[in-house]
Amino acid sequence: MSEHLPALLVVVPLILAPVAALSNRPRAAFAAAFAGCWWALYASLALLTRVRSEGVISYALGGWAPPYGIELRLDLVNAFVAVTVATIGAVVIPYAWTSVKKEITEDRIPLFYTAFLLMLSGLLGITVTGDVFNVFVFLEISSLSAYSMIALGQDRRALTATFQYLIMGSVGATFIVIGIGFMYVMTGTLNMADLAERLPAVMDNRTIPVAFTFLTVGITLKLALFPLHLWLPNAYTYAPSAVTAFMASTATKVSVYLLLRFFFTIFGFAFAFGQMRLNMVLMPLSLVAILAMSLVAIYEINVKRLLAFSSVAQIGYMVLGISFGSVLGVTAGLLHIFNHALMKGALFMAMGCVMYRVGSVQLSKMAGLGKKMPWTMAAFVGGGLSLIGVPLTVGFISKWYLVQAALEQGNWLVAGLVMIGSLMALVYIWKVVEVAYFQEADSDVEIREAPLSLLIPTWVLVIASFWFGIDASTTAQVATDAAELLLRGGS
């Protein structure tokens, strides 16, 4: 069985999805989703261990040898991303049980778990596949299920947010297909490793830069790089809490991975950064994302929305790392994929706890919550410290690598701007802390601590974000190896 693990990683959640839908009972659907998520965690960890000891795993789907058949190809980079996605899925799913019962009507709960499983398998599929058209198919599976989950939000504005996301997301995906089509015209292949071999011969043809441009715009739309982030804040704000926690920690991260895969493995570092001067585009945009979006977050009064804008800023950090085009920079980007998943997951889950008890995440409604929901707000502070980048948290590790990467290139300005971005994170986290801890609550409203079934998953992520901040040797080692692999141009 173990040789089929790469396929089973994706297929098991995919098959459990219709099981969840057909069972049509919340409990049975939950059991299916729970099994799918934990299976994915087990499988991805097993695969990462195997990749670390044995090197690249290539799996020919259906026994058709690559490059003709579809290949699933795991190296350190995507095994690392798959573990990130599966970890968040496995932590969010027990949380979802309590949270979803409160926020979604009962007859829709089985369908929610179906969509959750589909999204998980879509994201894992994008991660492990070695075929560019397969990327598009899995991208649409995960996006369509994400749209339907966001539309389950209680607020009617969830519907308009979903519609906006659907339009922009579909345009992004179509841009990606156009880019893939141009690459196929020039090379006659869809396999990533094969493309990487054949592209250099036709690089001079203008079709390839055009394909590159379409892919860049499509992928940056999907990963919500400023100024293509417009779909993100509303979608995150109005989606059900569990969905926001899952999406914020996985969907955009997988797109960042796609960016790395297309630029470094397929087109190659020399083309993307030398000929196309990608860093000239990505670096300013990511810096604007960090500064402008942090500024917007400072003035935001809905805390989920505040965190959503902060997410756009954090994506800026990841892309900034990549735009250095150095081992340290890409390491910082990869590390931040994992680290940001931990902390943003924890923060959005803490907000889900607030939503569960208070019924709103408006800042004004959170006065005095520090006393009434001490564990929830402590989790928020823990995640917030990480977002700021205080030492001993994962946020510090990412920023440390990022600043090192900037200084390595003598870019003091960028290093300074990263610091300013951290200070701005301090301001918007402090804003919430001040209201929750230092303002008096309305004494007539009775609010209790969130139930343990919500608190435990939240705290798992908070503790993980400290754990990997104190002992970053494993994650940093994997990320560095993966970055070296990418910059060598493949596998």
Added chain:
Amino acid sequence: MIALGLFNYWAVIVLMMVGFYTLIARGNLVKKLIGLNIFQTSVILMYVSFAKVSGGTAPILMDAGDHAGDAAGQVLYSNPLPHVLMLTAIVVGVATLSLGLSLVVRIKEAFGTIEEDEIESPSL
């Protein structure tokens, strides 16, 4: 004449721009979806166009006697792969469109309108 020889691609570009413009410029949500669909369909035409080999037939097994094949049983056929890819893309397009339209129905129920400027838009 070269321009005419690339007729399919001109059609692709025109369709793509028509769809994209409708998508951006129209305020009616259904019209937006129609624009999106035209945009996606133009990509299907693009893939199918570059798969076509002039004089090629469908990629099916043929007897040597058939006029499309020569004596050795070798047949000039169009590249089947992009056609198959586009089958998937059509399915994706249908799924996107139906999800979008069902969203429009729910937006109509919740807001009473499907005109973008009449929906109290959540501020950005």
